[in-house]
Amino acid sequence: MAFLIRTIDYTAAGREIVRERTVAEDRIGVGRAAENAIHLPDLAVEQNHVTITAIGPDALKVEAVGTLGFGLNGRTTQAETIDPREGAEIELGSALLAIAREPDGTVSITIRQAESREGKGDALAAFQLASALPSKRAMSWTFAGAILVLLLSVPIVTHLTRTPVENDPESDMPGQVVFDAAWSSGELSMAHHDLENNCEACHATPFVSVQDATCLTCHEELGDHAKMPRLAAGMPPLSQGDAIQWRIAETLGKEGPLGCVSCHSEHEGPVRLEAASEQFCADCHGDLDTRLTDTRLGNAHDFGKKHPQFRPTFYTRLGADKPMRVSLEREPVERSGLKFPHDVHMDRQGGAARMALSLPEYGAPLECADCHEEGPEGIGFQEVEMEDACESCHSLVFARTASGFRSLRHGDLDDFREDMASLSRSPRPQLGGRRQRPGEFARGGAYYSDFGRPVRGLISVNNALQEGGVCAECHIRTTTGGRPDLVPVNLPDRFLMHGFFSHKAHEDEKCTDCHEAATSKAATDLLIPDLESCQDCHKGASAVKTSEIVPSSCAMCHGYHTPTMPWKPEDHPDLPEMPKDNIAARLGVVRK
Amino acid sequence: MATKATNRYRLDEKRRDADHVSFLKHRNWRWLKLALLLSVVAGLGYALIDQQPRPNGGSWYGYTLGTVGLVLIVWLSLLGVRKRYITTGNWSLKAWTSAHVWLGLSLIVIGTLHTGFQVGWNVHTLAYALMLLVIFTGIYGVYAYATLPKSLSSNRGEMTRAQMLESLTAIDRQLDAAAQPLGRSESDLVIAALEQDVFHGGAWGRLTGSYPRCATARAIRRMPDNASGDAGQALERVNALLARRSEQLAQIRRHLRIRAALEIWLFIHIPATIALIAALLAHVVSVFYYW
Numbered sequence: 038m039a040f041l042i043r044t045i046d047y048t049a050a051g052r053e054i055v056r057e058r059t060v061a062e063d064r065i066g067v068g069r070a071a072e073n074a075i076h077l078p079d080l081a082v083e084q085n086h087v088t089i090t091a092i093g094p095d096a097l098k099v100e101a102v103g104t105l106g107f108g109l110n111g112r113t114t115q116a117e118t119i120d121p122r123e124g125a126e127i128e129l130g131s132a133l134l135a136i137a138r139e140p141d142g143t144v145s146i147t148i149r150q151a152e153s154r155e156g157k158g159d160a161l162a163a164f165q166l167a168s169a170l171p172s173k174r175a176m177s178w179t180f181a182g183a184i185l186v187l188l189l190s191v192p193i194v195t196h197l198t199r200t201p202v203e204n205d206p207e208s209d210m211p212g213q214v215v216f217d218a219a220w221s222s223g224e225l226s227m228a229h230h231d232l233e234n235n236c237e238a239c240h241a242t243p244f245v246s247v248q249d250a251t252c253l254t255c256h257e258e259l260g261d262h263a264k265m266p267r268l269a270a271g272m273p274p275l276s277q278g279d280a281i282q283w284r285i286a287e288t289l290g291k292e293g294p295l296g297c298v299s300c301h302s303e304h305e306g307p308v309r310l311e312a313a314s315e316q317f318c319a320d321c322h323g324d325l326d327t328r329l330t331d332t333r334l335g336n337a338h339d340f341g342k343k344h345p346q347f348r349p350t351f352y353t354r355l356g357a358d359k360p361m362r363v364s365l366e367r368e369p370v371e372r373s374g375l376k377f378p379h380d381v382h383m384d385r386q387g388g389a390a391r392m393a394l395s396l397p398e399y400g401a402p403l404e405c406a407d408c409h410e411e412g413p414e415g416i417g418f419q420e421v422e423m424e425d426a427c428e429s430c431h432s433l434v435f436a437r438t439a440s441g442f443r444s445l446r447h448g449d450l451d452d453f454r455e456d457m458a459s460l461s462r463s464p465r466p467q468l469g470g471r472r473q474r475p476g477e478f479a480r481g482g483a484y485y486s487d488f489g490r491p492v493r494g495l496i497s498v499n500n501a502l503q504e505g506g507v508c509a510e511c512h513i514r515t516t517t518g519g520r521p522d523l524v525p526v527n528l529p530d531r532f533l534m535h536g537f538f539s540h541k542a543h544e545d546e547k548c549t550d551c552h553e554a555a556t557s558k559a560a561t562d563l564l565i566p567d568l569e570s571c572q573d574c575h576k577g578a579s580a581v582k583t584s585e586i587v588p589s590s591c592a593m594c595h596g597y598h599t600p601t602m603p604w605k606p607e608d609h610p611d612l613p614e615m616p617k618d619n620i621a622a623r624l625g626v627v628r629k
Numbered sequence: 630m631a632t633k634a635t636n637r638y639r640l641d642e643k644r645r646d647a648d649h650v651s652f653l654k655h656r657n658w659r660w661l662k663l664a665l666l667l668s669v670v671a672g673l674g675y676a677l678i679d680q681q682p683r684p685n686g687g688s689w690y691g692y693t694l695g696t697v698g699l700v701l702i703v704w705l706s707l708l709g710v711r712k713r714y715i716t717t718g719n720w721s722l723k724a725w726t727s728a729h730v731w732l733g734l735s736l737i738v739i740g741t742l743h744t745g746f747q748v749g750w751n752v753h754t755l756a757y758a759l760m761l762l763v764i765f766t767g768i769y770g771v772y773a774y775a776t777l778p779k780s781l782s783s784n785r786g787e788m789t790r791a792q793m794l795e796s797l798t799a800i801d802r803q804l805d806a807a808a809q810p811l812g813r814s815e816s817d818l819v820i821a822a823l824e825q826d827v828f829h830g831g832a833w834g835r836l837t838g839s840y841p842r843c844a845t846a847r848a849i850r851r852m853p854d855n856a857s858g859d860a861g862q863a864l865e866r867v868n869a870l871l872a873r874r875s876e877q878l879a880q881i882r883r884h885l886r887i888r889a890a891l892e893i894w895l896f897i898h899i900p901a902t903i904a905l906i907a908a909l910l911a912h913v914v915s916v917f918y919y920w
Binding site for chain 2: 108110111112113122123124125126128133135137138140147160161163164165166167168169170173176177178179180181182184185188189192193196217218219220221222223224236240243244245246247278279281282289290291302305
């Protein structure tokens with residue numbers, strides 16, 4: 038076996054010098070000692086470092102002589118068998134011995150000096166991920182800078198440099214501040230949806246919370262619940278946490294727990310403001326008299342358990358200028374100036390019923406609705422018009438004319454006197470023909486209208502206004518300036534002014550279920566149902582709903598800003614309520 | 630004197646023991662307990678305190694949680710400064726790191742309750758999302774540091790990184806010599822393989838271990854299996870060397886992959902932390918600017 042040993046050196050000019058020699062041995066030594074077939078003058082190499090032995094046609098055994106190993110294909114090893122056809126590279130000190138097989142079958146060992154390892158450190162650094170990614174510092178500055186510029190500086194600068202405009206609820210002008218949509222913590226309520234892109238409409242001054250005055254630029258028509266000092270005095274003490282928060286907040290310019298925004302919290306999504314809870318009202322009204330000692334309002338915290346008796350507003354004296362608000366506890370008497378026994382009219386067997394049956398426009402005994410017509414809101418009733426509601430029976434006809442009958446004008450005594458004065462002096466015609474009516478319908482009976490003797494108009498006027506005269510049938514007589522007169526009629530079309538009652542919502546009930554009209558013998562009976570009759574069905578918000586019991590929170594009848602009716606603008610859309618299925622809402626339920 | 634020496638020995642022994650306890654278990658899980666206590670108290674407060682009109686960052690409890698969260702975040706991020714000064718004792722870096730991990734985890738509870746579960750496309754939720762990103766990359770980091778170094782060293786075998794590269798260089802030199810008799814197209818394949826940067830493929834390649842543009846793999850695929858005469862012998866050698874090169878590359882790439890998995894979290898954790906601090910600043914300022 039022969040080894041072809043090829044040594045490659047370089048001249049100073051870089052030219053390659055190749056020397057070849059053949060060693061015809063099966064085993065050659067490599068080392069610093071001169072007797073080795075391959076002599077490497079390198080102090081890093083042992084005297085006798087490695088032996089290379091041919092152990093077959095295609096196998097060379099490479100062994101370290103001493104304990105110091107050698108590099109083979111980049112790894113350090115002590116002994117290895119290599120196949121010259123595949124080749125290998127032995128590294129000893131600074132020398133590289135490339136082993137290969139020549140085309141003629143001899144094994145060649147090419148010796149060259151390893152190139153200097155410049156840049157090795159750089160190559161190792163490339164193992165770090167940092168070499169394949171932008172630096173952490175650069176990324177940090179980029180992200181932080183982008184956030185601070187786009188999401189903080191741009192909105193602040195454009196807010197400070199904008200031209201303030203006055204709020205106009207009719208316009209949906211977008212705001213001038215750029216990128217402040219990113220500051221919005223949630224969608225606005227439906228009512229304020231048009232302001233979604235106009236943050237500065239409400240957030241007018243930097244670091245100053247939304248002010249009541251700003252709300253009032255659009256909501257100027259909305260009423261106060263009470264005057265601010267009284268509201269503040271009536272409020273229960275805050276919890277410690279709330280008190281601390283408000284103390285800090287007020288120091289920083291927030292308007293306190295009675296400002297608009299403390300209830301009307303925005304950015305809760307496209308929902309409408311929920312009606313205040315019973316607890317919200319009861320916080321103050323449950324024991325209001327302990328803080329507002331001069332209040333005329335009774336304490337209330339739960340309609341089923343604690344609510345003051347109703348105090349309807351009506352006329353307590355005949356011909357009074359102003360109505361009075363009196364509690365039903367005092368069994369008040371109404372002085373409307375009318376005589377009107379409901380029972381007579383509502384008796385289904387009585388004369389009124391029979392008369393109604395005989396008249397084509399009724400054809401049936403009288404119903405409440407024949408005289409009382411609901412108001413447009415379903416809360417109160419329209420004024421009862423004598424001509425529409427009464428005249429079919431209580432006829433005002435006083436003369437026959439060529440074209441038919443002539444009726445008295447109702448409502449003003451001067452008109453009445455004028456009509457009567459114009460009455461012809463001829464005898465009064467027999468309206469009912471020749472036959473006399475029987476019983477109560479006969480002359481002198483309750484249903485006989487006596488205008489007096491028509492031949493003398495003025496006497497007729499007096500007679501009509503006399504006891505037993507046609508006017509006095511329903512009206513109460515009086516004297517004004519020595520002349521006979523009638524007490525003016527004071528009949529409110531709404532009695533409960535500080536809460537709203539919807540007749541529409543009670544359509545399934547009969548009127549007489551609540552109003553004791555069928556047994557009322559006189560118009561002085563105030564037919565407003567009392568608290569207890571409402572409480573038959575309506576209990577507080579915490580009551581369990583059944584077919585008879587309606588849990589009723591304060592908001593069913595009372596509004597905060599508009600006590601007399603639910604506040605509802607004309608174009609008020611139906612809005613979704615606050616979500617009830619999120620985690621916060623569920624926890625709230627559990628807590629309660 | 631003797632007593633003192635004994636005490637000194639005991640103290641040193643205690644310190645030596647402590648040196649081998651994981652920072653997670655530091656002082657018998659002290660910071661885990663504290664973080665759990667903090668989370669439970671925050672949760673109970675959220676459930677029991679009636680916040681009107683609904684719980685969110687604007688109620689007094691929300692402000693409280695927000696302040697606690699802000700202070701925690703700022704303090705946690707100061708680990709980056711603190712870690713550059715290694716000390717022992719009560720405020721050792723180990724204690725600090727333990728607190729960093731456990732209190733950082735409790736921020737999930739505190740931050741989430743601070744939001745009142747209200748999220749949207751805004752700077753407030755951006756801060757919350759960045760906070761979660763930082764926390765979850767941190768969790769991954771603890772996991773990576775606990776498990777990956779073992780596989781890194783088992784992959785290395787006996788070799789250092791420099792040896793891996795040298796081995797490749799040795800193979801390349803032989804490949805260059807062996808390929809001399811090859812024709813043009815085969816030579817080009819070898820040249821492409823030799824010229825390609827060992828570390829090509831970028832961060833994505835490192836993380837996934839997928840190198841679809843690997844020239845060595847392509848050379849192996851396209852190199853003819855055999856040819857006649859001298860060229861046939863050379864081809865055989867070249868194929869064998871290419872296979873060796875591919876193996877060596879695979880080891881290097883496994884190393885790169887484990888190393889990338891070990892380091893990637895910091896490339897998110899740190900920039901996201903700084904971005905989080907910026908977003909927090911924007912969050913706090915914007916909330917009070919548009920109060």
